[in-house]
Amino acid sequence: MSEAQTPVEEMSFEQAMAELERVVGALERGDVALEDSITLYERGAKLKAHCDRKLKDAEEKVAAITLDGEGNPVGAKPVEGL
Known part of the structure; x- marks a missing residue:
């Protein structure tokens, strides 16, 4: 199955961004019917x-981690999906 046929929900952030860049490029060139x-x-x-959902999820995971003065995680809250 090519990426263009892969269900969007099954794509990684990187796959979705790469395909989005191809889509935008094709639309900008105007060579599509x-x-x-x-x-x-x-x-x-x-x-x-x-991509927006994936970024939001990543931001929430990062925000759930607090670092001490030495850069060690402290009081990290468990995040769903980890």
Whole structure:
């Protein structure tokens, strides 16, 4: 299955960003038929939302970790999914 056919929800952040960059590039070049442009735009919107969710999840995990003066984690709260 190529990345373009991979369900967005199953992609890593890096995979989704790479495909989003390809989608944006194709749309910017304007060498895609109108109907294909609409499909690409819809896929791009899903990819962007997926990347936003992945970043938010990562930020929440980082925020749950507190470091002491020596850089050691202290009082780290368990985060769902870790």
